[in-house]
Amino acid sequence: MEKSIVLKANDLVKSYGKKENTFIALKGVTLAIKEGESVAIIGKSGSGKSTLMHILAALDRPDSGDLEFGGKNVEKFKDRDLDKLRNREFGFIFQQFFLNYRETVLENVMLPLKIAGVRGKERNRRALEALAEVDMSNKANNKASDLSGGQKQRVCIARALVTEPRVIFADEPTGNLDSENGQRVEELLFNLNKKKNMTLIIVTHDEDLAAKCDRRLNMKDGILMEGDSHEAARPAANRKQKLVAL
Amino acid sequence: MKLLDLLRTANRNLSRSKLRTFLTISAIFVGAFTLTLTTALGAGAQQYLNRQLGNVKAPGVFFVQPKTENGFGGGGSDVKEYDPNKTASGTQFTSTFTQSDIDKLGKVSGVENARPYYNINGTYVTRGGTDKKYVANGLTQYNGLSLDLAAGRLLGSSDTNAIILPDTYLSPLGFSTADDAVNKTITVAYQDLRQHVVERQVTIVGVMKKSFITQGDIYIDDHLVKEIATAQGQDLRFFAAFVKFSDTNEASEPNQKKAIDAAGSYDAISMKDQIKTITTIISAITTALNVVGIIALFAASFGIINTLLMSVYERTQEVGLMKALGMRRGKVFTLFAVEAVLVGFWGSVIAVAAGFGVSKVVTQWASTSFLKDFQGFDLLVVTPMNALFVIALIMLIAFLAGTLPALKASRLNPIEALRSE
Numbered sequence: 001m002e003k004s005i006v007l008k009a010n011d012l013v014k015s016y017g018k019k020e021n022t023f024i025a026l027k028g029v030t031l032a033i034k035e036g037e038s039v040a041i042i043g044k045s046g047s048g049k050s051t052l053m054h055i056l057a058a059l060d061r062p063d064s065g066d067l068e069f070g071g072k073n074v075e076k077f078k079d080r081d082l083d084k085l086r087n088r089e090f091g092f093i094f095q096q097f098f099l100n101y102r103e104t105v106l107e108n109v110m111l112p113l114k115i116a117g118v119r120g121k122e123r124n125r126r127a128l129e130a131l132a133e134v135d136m137s138n139k140a141n142n143k144a145s146d147l148s149g150g151q152k153q154r155v156c157i158a159r160a161l162v163t164e165p166r167v168i169f170a171d172e173p174t175g176n177l178d179s180e181n182g183q184r185v186e187e188l189l190f191n192l193n194k195k196k197n198m199t200l201i202i203v204t205h206d207e208d209l210a211a212k213c214d215r216r217l218n219m220k221d222g223i224l225m226e227g228d229s230h231e232a233a234r235p236a237a238n239r240k241q242k243l244v245a246l
Numbered sequence: 247m248k249l250l251d252l253l254r255t256a257n258r259n260l261s262r263s264k265l266r267t268f269l270t271i272s273a274i275f276v277g278a279f280t281l282t283l284t285t286a287l288g289a290g291a292q293q294y295l296n297r298q299l300g301n302v303k304a305p306g307v308f309f310v311q312p313k314t315e316n317g318f319g320g321g322g323s324d325v326k327e328y329d330p331n332k333t334a335s336g337t338q339f340t341s342t343f344t345q346s347d348i349d350k351l352g353k354v355s356g357v358e359n360a361r362p363y364y365n366i367n368g369t370y371v372t373r374g375g376t377d378k379k380y381v382a383n384g385l386t387q388y389n390g391l392s393l394d395l396a397a398g399r400l401l402g403s404s405d406t407n408a409i410i411l412p413d414t415y416l417s418p419l420g421f422s423t424a425d426d427a428v429n430k431t432i433t434v435a436y437q438d439l440r441q442h443v444v445e446r447q448v449t450i451v452g453v454m455k456k457s458f459i460t461q462g463d464i465y466i467d468d469h470l471v472k473e474i475a476t477a478q479g480q481d482l483r484f485f486a487a488f489v490k491f492s493d494t495n496e497a498s499e500p501n502q503k504k505a506i507d508a509a510g511s512y513d514a515i516s517m518k519d520q521i522k523t524i525t526t527i528i529s530a531i532t533t534a535l536n537v538v539g540i541i542a543l544f545a546a547s548f549g550i551i552n553t554l555l556m557s558v559y560e561r562t563q564e565v566g567l568m569k570a571l572g573m574r575r576g577k578v579f580t581l582f583a584v585e586a587v588l589v590g591f592w593g594s595v596i597a598v599a600a601g602f603g604v605s606k607v608v609t610q611w612a613s614t615s616f617l618k619d620f621q622g623f624d625l626l627v628v629t630p631m632n633a634l635f636v637i638a639l640i641m642l643i644a645f646l647a648g649t650l651p652a653l654k655a656s657r658l659n660p661i662e663a664l665r666s667e
Contacts, residue, residue, distance in 0.1 A: 098564075
């Protein structure tokens with residue numbers, strides 16, 4: 001069965017700064033990501049991979065180009081709808097965790113549900129479920145500061161999946177972890193990806209991690225390079241990009 | 247995010263940096279405490295006045311005097327023509343009322359009754375069994391004000407030979423308590439035109455607390471007043487009249503006043519007007535004091551701004567994360583605004599509670615020292631209305647102070663906020 005496309009970007013352009021200092025981070029990126037796919041966006045720092053992720057995750061708007069989520073044109077969304085989209089359909093995992101260390105593990109995991117306005121009991125139940133998923137149930141009432149790095153990232157994964165999103169964005173998820181903990185986090189992510197059919201988009205410069213994904217998108221100087229085994233997902237438009245870059 | 251969650255989160259954020267929150271609340275406390283005490287002072291004075299003048303609101307009742315000419319007789323070449331309708335009083339010409347004026351006032355449309363106000367003089371009061379006599383020059387016609395009574399009741403129009411006695415006369419006359427004096431008979435005496443002392447047996451119907459407004463007045467009923475006035479030759483000319491309208495709606499007072507003015511050369515003062523001067527002075531003083539409190543609050547509001555701005559800087563990443571996870575801008579604003587309002591709330595609630603306690607102590611101390619002679623004068627009174635007003639006002643000020651940091655937080659760009667260290 002052909003999988004449906006969850007995220008589709010067409011000719012995304014994004015620049016920062018003004019006039020002479022303008023830095024063009026994305027120079028026309030076109031891509032399509034299917035439901036349940038795991039995709040690695042790799043590239044050196046400054047290649048525009050983070051910018052691309054921010055735009056795909058509706059954290060930022062492109063200067064031009066279109067972004068579709070589940071067939072809807074996100075560019076036409078109001079801020080309110082973007083907030084809702086990120087809250088309900090996307091999960092986020094960051095290299096620096098961004099946990100609130102004064103609060104308990106459970107409260108940290110609950111945050112997206114709190115923001116969504118889910119009430120107490122259900123919130124508790126769902127957060128505990130998510131913690132069970134990452135094998136952290138026994139730490140639910142610990143302070144987030146008492147955890148090891150690997151445990152922290154697992155809590156972050158629980159936080160990302162607590163709203164049962166369709167897409168999880170992971171920004172260097174293993175960047176702050178030793179190889180053993182990194183391994184465990186990777187396993188968790190790919191398991192979720194397979195088991196729950198959650199689309200996984202990982203931004204990384206770790207070639208090993210990228211190799212484990214279904215597909216890798218190489219970013220260089222704001223342009224998406226070849227190196228993608230799924231040609232179908234990237235139609236002719238990509239070749240056009242190359243021309244633009246030249 | 248639900249409101250309850252916002253409140254909880256805000257409260258938790260405040261308890262994070264306890265010292266800072268404590269200091270900010272302290273600043274609010276100082277302003278709120280000042281404001282609580284100044285409003286308490288105003289309320290205390292007002293309450294005392296109201297108690298003294300009972301029906302400050304005696305709508306439809308006017309004290310009417312003939313129009314006076316405010317020319318000073320002495321000095322200058324300003325010699326006035328003799329007018330048989332006016333009598334000289336001191337350096338001023340004061341005209342007086344006759345029965346025809348009373349009749350005229352009684353016929354003004356809407357007037358229920360008009361009665362003369364006699365200016366009488368008492369000589370002494372005494373009580374059978376004691377041969378001591380006590381000066382009673384405060385013998386006065388009862389003017390219908392409700393008084394602050396220690397016992398008994400007020401005078402009614404059907405009373406004869408009845409009296410309301412100030413409590414200062416109690417022990418000289420041998421009464422142990424105010425209740426003890428009610429319904430007892432005492433003797434009042436006055437002098438007639440031939441300097442003969444006339445004694446009258448009167449029944450004490452009520453005992454009133456001493457106050458600065460009633461001074462040493464001893465109120466007697468209309469019938470006895472008229473008898474004394476007749477004996478003292480005051481029955482044909484009175485210096486004022488009481489006019490009572492049947493319409494007791496306060497809003498019609500201006501029209502009633504006009505009606506009296508139109509009836510002749512009269513000056514009508516409502517009961518409300520009479521105490522206006524005193525209340526104006528009191529409210530001027532309390533307003534000035536309140537301004538001091540507000541200035542303190544104004545300074546404190548900068549403390550709130552400062553505290554919250556620091557908090558926004560500290561929590562940039564946290565705010566960034568919440569925004570990335572889909573928190574609405576408005577909710578971020580509300581979160582910080584709620585924190586500001588909470589600071590205001592706690593500061594003002596603690597201040598009002600402290601103000602309440604201090605008011606009790608100070609009032610207690612004052613009533614046994616410098617306010618000894620003003621019975622029933624509670625110097626500082628924290629009324630529930632004022633307490634709520636102070637709390638609401640401070641929460642509002644706190645909210646306004648919180649808007650700047652809250653706006654700053656709500657406008658944070660999630661990507662930049664997460665990147666910040």
